[in-house]
Amino acid sequence: MTSTPYAYRRARLAAEMTRLGGSGSIAIIPTAPEQQRNRDSDFLFRHDSYFYYLTGFSEPKAWLVLTGDGRSTLFCQPKDLEREIWDGIRMGPEAAPATLGVDEAYSVDELAQRMPKLLENKTTVWYPFATHAGLETRIDGWLQQVRARVRYGALAPEVQRDACTILDEMRLFKDAHEQAVMRRASSISAGAHIRAMQRSAAMLRAGQDVREYHLDAELLHEFRQHGSQYPAYGSIVAAGANACVLHYRADAAPIRDGELVLIDAGCELDGYASDITRTFPANGKFTGPQRALYDLVLASQDAAVAATRPGARFNDPHEATVKVLTQGMLDLGLLDKNRHGTLDDAIANRSYFAYYMHRTSHWLGMDVHDCGSYVEPTEIGQVRERTDPLSGELIKDRPSRILRPGMVLTIEPGIYVRPGEGVPESFWNIGIRIEDDAIVTDSGCELITRGVPVDPDAIEALMKDA
Numbered sequence: 001m002t003s004t005p006y007a008y009r010r011a012r013l014a015a016e017m018t019r020l021g022g023s024g025s026i027a028i029i030p031t032a033p034e035q036q037r038n039r040d041s042d043f044l045f046r047h048d049s050y051f052y053y054l055t056g057f058s059e060p061k062a063w064l065v066l067t068g069d070g071r072s073t074l075f076c077q078p079k080d081l082e083r084e085i086w087d088g089i090r091m092g093p094e095a096a097p098a099t100l101g102v103d104e105a106y107s108v109d110e111l112a113q114r115m116p117k118l119l120e121n122k123t124t125v126w127y128p129f130a131t132h133a134g135l136e137t138r139i140d141g142w143l144q145q146v147r148a149r150v151r152y153g154a155l156a157p158e159v160q161r162d163a164c165t166i167l168d169e170m171r172l173f174k175d176a177h178e179q180a181v182m183r184r185a186s187s188i189s190a191g192a193h194i195r196a197m198q199r200s201a202a203m204l205r206a207g208q209d210v211r212e213y214h215l216d217a218e219l220l221h222e223f224r225q226h227g228s229q230y231p232a233y234g235s236i237v238a239a240g241a242n243a244c245v246l247h248y249r250a251d252a253a254p255i256r257d258g259e260l261v262l263i264d265a266g267c268e269l270d271g272y273a274s275d276i277t278r279t280f281p282a283n284g285k286f287t288g289p290q291r292a293l294y295d296l297v298l299a300s301q302d303a304a305v306a307a308t309r310p311g312a313r314f315n316d317p318h319e320a321t322v323k324v325l326t327q328g329m330l331d332l333g334l335l336d337k338n339r340h341g342t343l344d345d346a347i348a349n350r351s352y353f354a355y356y357m358h359r360t361s362h363w364l365g366m367d368v369h370d371c372g373s374y375v376e377p378t379e380i381g382q383v384r385e386r387t388d389p390l391s392g393e394l395i396k397d398r399p400s401r402i403l404r405p406g407m408v409l410t411i412e413p414g415i416y417v418r419p420g421e422g423v424p425e426s427f428w429n430i431g432i433r434i435e436d437d438a439i440v441t442d443s444g445c446e447l448i449t450r451g452v453p454v455d456p457d458a459i460e461a462l463m464k465d466a
Contacts, residue, residue: 005177006056007101009170010072013054016166017126018068024123025068027163028139030132034060044230049366050128050167052271055100059090061108065118071103073118078107116145122157129162164371171365172372173406178272178365179439182408183448185228185269186437189276190451192222196237196263197459198466201284204257210282212237216250219265228267232274233368236264243279243431244416246358257283260290262431266368273368275410276449277435284463286456289426293415294456296328297432300413301454304360308403308411308438308445314374315400318360321413326352333424334417349389355416361409364437370408376401407440
């Protein structure tokens with residue numbers, strides 16, 4: 001078999017399936033379906049991450065079948081000269097074994113015919129639960145055909161298990177190949193952020209009308225210019241008060257002199273995402289209140305970075321962020337000390353939530369919010385109940401994941417100040433987020449997105465030189 005990362009992953013999956021489900025295990029992993037955009041066109045196709053992780057194959061209408069003994073079968077679109085003239089060249093089942101390292105390949109038109117035979121005499125069926133609409137029903141149909149042959153000595157699988165249980169744990173740890181791709185994606189995205197910052201300052205200095213879509217265009221240009229296939233997610237380009245909307249999308253709002261711009265954007269490269277947020281003055285110069293809040297968010301990120309190291313918990317960066325942000329909110333008057341009490345009181349009561357309402361980190365990889373448990377598997381049975389001070393909801397906490405080398409996560413503190421009673425007016429409509437991508441190393445973490453600066457003086461210098 002061809003020695004590739006994909007062949008190695010298939011072998012690992014097969015071994016785990018056998019260990020957990022017996023030698024009669026079989027996995028069925030489809031790629032993503034094509035999605036219709038409008039009457040006569042589809043959205044740009046993007047493969048299913050689990051399928052691509054195991055095959056490196058990006059064509060639609062494909063399935064991987066893997067048995068516990070490690071034998072792999074690919075179903076894909078057949079060669080078709082007429083369709084290839086319209087839609088592009090297909091690999092075809094004849095070339096797939098040599099190209100992808102699978103043991104055998106067939107036309108996807110044969111899937112319904114061959115699957116019952118592949119399932120026959122197997123004991124456990126593995127497939128990704130709750131990821132493909134209708135997959136369970138389709139598998140049930142194939143199993144019914146196997147059961148129809150029991151009078152002829154056929155045995156039907158009696159157990160169905162979630163393949164994500166194994167694959168999520170595998171994908172949580174990025175190998176050297178994956179890390180290299182993610183570093184490259186981060187470098188491209190960092191260049192895109194720099195390009196957008198400089199375009200903003202240059203257009204304002206020239207007296208031009210600047211809109212959010214102008215900066216979005218710079219991001220897209222830089223992504224594609226350097227080989228990224230597409231954005232990893234819908235880019236957020238939020239001017240002024242729009243930055244206080246967490247999932248705002250780049251639109252047509254004007255970018256005004258004296259306001260801040262928040263850009264949350266990253267490219268996808270060869271199936272892997274990057275995720276960067278920077279907040280900068282549209283004209284290249286922070287005002288006093290903007291700088292005060294920016295310095296606070298940056299200090300909280302520094303604390304979170306210091307807490308991101310092997311042996312620490314996934315929640316540790318968030319708790320470090322909250323501590324710094326909450327103290328800053330008290331010091332700057334965003335939180336009234338007479339009303340909210342001490343730092344410990346404000347944290348216990350989640351007083352900071354009015355200005356910081358999201359978590360500090362998430363896993364990053366093939367998906368922007370990548371798969372992988374946030375609970376430590378070795379301690380999953382340890383449960384602590386508490387009542388949320390804001391909602392009154394009963395929360396069941398389990399020990400958060402222990403960070404280990406090879407995990408990749410974002411570190412993205414923020415602060416969002418909307419107008420309100422008792423809120424200092426000088427901070428109104430300021431939204432700031434700073435986000436970097438971190439690979440956990442043997443000694444700490446590697447920030448792979450610092451090709452675009454976070455230091456406010458460095459940002460001002462960068463924009464001055466636009």
